[in-house]
């Protein structure tokens with residue numbers, strides 16, 4: 850597993866790293882790196898950027914694929 854240069858997760862201490870997720874804005878424009886999520890499924894630490902504000906540790910919806 851090559852984790853390259855992703856930042857280590859500070860919430861867990863078992864080697865989880867934060868990976869960036871992208872989303873699409875209201876106009877369909879891509880919003881890169883809108884959220885960061887820990888790769889450790891036991892951890893659930895996440896960070897989202899919304900309207901210029903940072904939201905930490907919100908509920909995430911596993912397995913819910915949004916199209």
Ligand SMILES: [Zn+2]
Nearest residue numbers: 858861887892
């Ligand atoms: Zn973590």
